[in-house]
Amino acid sequence: MLTIENLHAQVEGKQILKGIDLDVKSGEIHAIMGPNGSGKSTLSSVIAGHQDYEVNQGTMLLEGEDLTDLSPEERAHKGIFLSFQYPVEIPGVSVTNFIKTAINASRKAKGLEDMPANVMLKKIREKSSLLEIDSRFLSRSLNEGFSGGEKKRNEIFQMAMMEPKLSILDETDSGLDIDALKIVANGVNKLRSKDNAIIVITHYQRLLEYIVPDFVHVLFDGKIVKSGTKDLAIELEEKGYDWIKEMA
Amino acid sequence: MDQGNGLNFMDFKEKLLASHLAFEERIDHSDPVHQTRLDALEIFEKKGFPSIRDEAWKFTSLSTMVRQDYALFPETETTIQLKKVKKYFLYEIDTYKVVFIDGVYSPFLSDTTHDGLDVCLMSAALSKAKYRRLINTYFDKITNKDDSLTALNTSYTQEGAYVYIPKSVVAEKPIEIIHFSTGEEKALWLQPRNLIVVDQNAQVQILERHQSLKEHHVVTNSVTEIYTHQDAFVDYYKIQNDLSSASLIDNTYISQEKNSNARVHTFSLGGKLIRNNLNFYLMGEHSHSTLKGITLLKDKQHVDHYTLVDHLSPNCESHQDYKGVFSEGSKGVFNGKIHVDQSAQKTNAFQQNNNILLDDKATVNTKPQLEIFADDVKCSHGCTVGQLDENALFYLMSRGIPKKEAKALMTYAFANNVLESVELPILKKRINKLIAQKLGVNLGFDL
Numbered sequence: 001m002l003t004i005e006n007l008h009a010q011v012e013g014k015q016i017l018k019g020i021d022l023d024v025k026s027g028e029i030h031a032i033m034g035p036n037g038s039g040k041s042t043l044s045s046v047i048a049g050h051q052d053y054e055v056n057q058g059t060m061l062l063e064g065e066d067l068t069d070l071s072p073e074e075r076a077h078k079g080i081f082l083s084f085q086y087p088v089e090i091p092g093v094s095v096t097n098f099i100k101t102a103i104n105a106s107r108k109a110k111g112l113e114d115m116p117a118n119v120m121l122k123k124i125r126e127k128s129s130l131l132e133i134d135s136r137f138l139s140r141s142l143n144e145g146f147s148g149g150e151k152k153r154n155e156i157f158q159m160a161m162m163e164p165k166l167s168i169l170d171e172t173d174s175g176l177d178i179d180a181l182k183i184v185a186n187g188v189n190k191l192r193s194k195d196n197a198i199i200v201i202t203h204y205q206r207l208l209e210y211i212v213p214d215f216v217h218v219l220f221d222g223k224i225v226k227s228g229t230k231d232l233a234i235e236l237e238e239k240g241y242d243w244i245k246e247m248a
Numbered sequence: 249m250d251q252g253n254g255l256n257f258m259d260f261k262e263k264l265l266a267s268h269l270a271f272e273e274r275i276d277h278s279d280p281v282h283q284t285r286l287d288a289l290e291i292f293e294k295k296g297f298p299s300i301r302d303e304a305w306k307f308t309s310l311s312t313m314v315r316q317d318y319a320l321f322p323e324t325e326t327t328i329q330l331k332k333v334k335k336y337f338l339y340e341i342d343t344y345k346v347v348f349i350d351g352v353y354s355p356f357l358s359d360t361t362h363d364g365l366d367v368c369l370m371s372a373a374l375s376k377a378k379y380r381r382l383i384n385t386y387f388d389k390i391t392n393k394d395d396s397l398t399a400l401n402t403s404y405t406q407e408g409a410y411v412y413i414p415k416s417v418v419a420e421k422p423i424e425i426i427h428f429s430t431g432e433e434k435a436l437w438l439q440p441r442n443l444i445v446v447d448q449n450a451q452v453q454i455l456e457r458h459q460s461l462k463e464h465h466v467v468t469n470s471v472t473e474i475y476t477h478q479d480a481f482v483d484y485y486k487i488q489n490d491l492s493s494a495s496l497i498d499n500t501y502i503s504q505e506k507n508s509n510a511r512v513h514t515f516s517l518g519g520k521l522i523r524n525n526l527n528f529y530l531m532g533e534h535s536h537s538t539l540k541g542i543t544l545l546k547d548k549q550h551v552d553h554y555t556l557v558d559h560l561s562p563n564c565e566s567h568q569d570y571k572g573v574f575s576e577g578s579k580g581v582f583n584g585k586i587h588v589d590q591s592a593q594k595t596n597a598f599q600q601n602n603n604i605l606l607d608d609k610a611t612v613n614t615k616p617q618l619e620i621f622a623d624d625v626k627c628s629h630g631c632t633v634g635q636l637d638e639n640a641l642f643y644l645m646s647r648g649i650p651k652k653e654a655k656a657l658m659t660y661a662f663a664n665n666v667l668e669s670v671e672l673p674i675l676k677k678r679i680n681k682l683i684a685q686k687l688g689v690n691l692g693f694d695l
Contacts, residue, residue, distance in 0.1 A: 076648035092664030106648040
C-alpha cells in the first residue's frame with residue numbers, strides 16, 4: 001500500500017526527517033510512537049502533502065505511484081486521509097455540507113457525477129451512527145465550538161465517509177477522555193478492512209489498547225530507531241523513551 | 249438642461265451651483281425646508297468637494313469623479329418591466345417598496361402605505377401640511393453641517409423615501425428602498441434624501457439598494473437620517489452590489505434615544521467607488537448600536553467605510569465588525585472612530601476590522617480612532633490584514649477540496665459571522681449566494 005524509502009524532509013531549512021523507511025501493507029495497522037519533537041507530526045504532514053515541508057531525498061509510493069509531486073487534494077483523491085491533531089474551524093459551513101463538498105470534489109476528480117442526495121443521506125446516517133453522532137451535531141458549523149472529543153469523532157466520521165485506502169491518525173487520542181476514546185477507537189476498528197491500512201501516530205500507549213497495531217515503530221530524531229509488535233508499545237509505556245534516546 | 253459635451257463643460261461644482269436656480273423652478277420652494285436648502289448650498293459653495301488633502305478623504309479620491317459632467321435632472325421618464333428587475337427585490341416575501349428610476353418615483357414598481365404607518369415619498373412629505381410638524385422636527389437635524397457632500401444633498405433635497413413608524417407599531421413587512429438607474433443618461437448624478445422616524449417602542453426592517461441596469465457613469469450622493477426613539481428597533485441593510493461603472497457616496501446619520509437598538513449591515517460586493525459615511529449618535533442611556541459589514545472586492549473596485557460612533561450617554565453599548573476580502577487591484581479603506589463623551593460612563597464600545605488580501609495587488613488601509621473622555625469605560629479595537637491561514641487551507645485540501653474552492657470556503661467562513669446577525673432569512677440566503685458567486689465557485693451548499 002504505502003512504501004516509504006529513505007525519506008528526508010525539511011521545513012524552513014531545518015532537517016526534520018532524516019531517512020525514514022516504512023512499508024505498510026493492505027489490512028495492516030502501524031503505530032508510530034516517539035517523544036515530542038521526534039518528527040511524528042511532520043511525517044504525517046509530509047505523507048498528506050503539506051506544502052511547507054520539502055522532501056529533499058527519498059521516495060513515497062502509494063500502490064506503486066509516486067506521491068512526491070502531488071498536491072494534498074490529489075493525494076486525497078488517491079485515497080490518503082489525515083485525521084488532524086488540531087482540526088480547523090469553518091464557521092457557517094455545516095458538517096454535512098462540508099462532507100458533501102469533500103466527497104463530491106473527490107468524485108469530480110475521478111470524473112464521476114455528484115453523489116445522489118439520497119445515497120449521500122443514507123451514507124451519512126449509517127456512518128454517523130457508527131460514531132454515535134446525532135443529527136443535530138451534523139448541522140453545526142464544522143468544528144466551531146466543538147469539544148476535543150467532538151472534533152476527533154468528527155475527524156473519524158469524515159474518514160468513514162471518505163473511505164480512504166490509507167488513513168493516518170495524528171494524535172487522535174490527545175484531549176480525549178476514556179469514553180470518547182472508546183467511541184473513536186471502536187469507530188476506527190469497524191472501518192478496518194483487508195483493503196485499507198491505518199497509521200496511528202501517538203505519544204502514549206493508551207490508544208493502542210483499543211486500536212491494536214500489527215507493528216509498532218519508534219521515531220526518534222527523524223529516524224525509525226526501533227520496530228516491533230504491540231509488545232514494544234507496552235515496553236515503552238513502562239520504561240519511557242529515555243532508553244531509546246540512549247540507544248540512538 | 250445643458251448636458252455639456254464632455255470637453256468644455258464648466259467645472260462640475262460650478263454646474264451644481266448654477267443649476268440650483270433651475271432646480272428651484274422644478275420644485276415647490278414654498279415648502280418648509282427651502283431655507284435649509286439654500287443654507288446648505290452656501291456650505292457646499294464654500295467647501296466644495298473634499299480632496300485627499302482632507303484627513304477624512306486621505307485614501308479616497310473623488311477628483312476623477314468630479315472632473316466629469318453629469319446630468320442632474322433626467323430628461324425622459326423611463327419605465328422598466330418588473331420581470332427585468334424582479335431579482336433585485338426580495339420577491340419571495342411581501343414587502344413595502346419605494347422605488348425610483350433615474351431618481352424619479354416609480355408608482356408601478358412601488359408598494360407604499362399610509363395604513364397605520366407611513367411608507368411614502370419625501371416629495372409628498374415635504375409638500376403636504378399634515379407632515380409639516382414631523383419635517384420641521386426632524387429634517388436635517390442630525391446631519392453633519394461641516395460635511396460638504398451632505399450639504400450638497402441637502403441643497404438639492406426633493407425626492408427619496410419617507411418612513412414614519414408610529415409609537416408601538418411593528419412594521420409587519422420589511423421596507424425596500426430601491427434606486428434603479430437605466431443608463432438612458434450617459435452620466436447621471438443622483439441625490440436621494442431619506443427620512444426615517446421610528447417612534448417609541450416601534451420596530452422596522454429596511455433594505456436599501458442602488459442598482460444600475462447597464463454600464464454607465466452614475467454617481468449617487470445619498471443622505472439618510474434615521475431617528476430611533478426610546479425602546480425602538482431599527483434593522484437596516486445596505487446591499488451594494490452595483491455594476492463597475494456605478495459609484496455611491498452614502499451618508500447615513502442615526503440618532504438613538506434611551507433603550508433603543510439600531511443595527512446597520514452593509515454588504516459591499518460591487519461598484520466602482522463606494523464611500524459609506526455611517527454616523528451613530530447615542531443620545532439616550534442603555535442604547536445598543538451594531539455596525540457590521542462584509543466587503544468583497546476585485547478589479548479596480550474601491551470601498552471606504554468611514555464610521556463614527558458617538559457615545560453621548562452613559563451605559564450604552566456599540567459593536568462594530570467589518571470584514572474585507574480584496575483581490576486584483578481592489579482597494580479597501582476602514583476608518584472607525586469611537587468618541588466617548590465625558591458623561592458617557594459605563595460605555596462598552598467594541599470595534600473589529602479584519603481583512604484578507606487574496607493576492608499582492610490588492611491594498612487595504614485600516615485605522616481605528618478612539619477618543620475617550622470618560623474614565624469608566626470598556627473600549628476595544630482590533631484590526632488585522634492578512635492572508636488565508638495556510639494550515640486551514642491544508643486541512644481542506646487534505647479532504648480532497650481543490651485549492652481554489654478551499655480558498656473560497658475559507659473566505660466564506662471568514663466573512664460568515666457577519667451574516668449570523670442578519671434577521672431576514674431570505675436576505676441571508678441571497679447574500680450567501682452572492683458571496684459564493686463572487687468567489688467564482690459553487691460550494692454546493694444547501695442554503
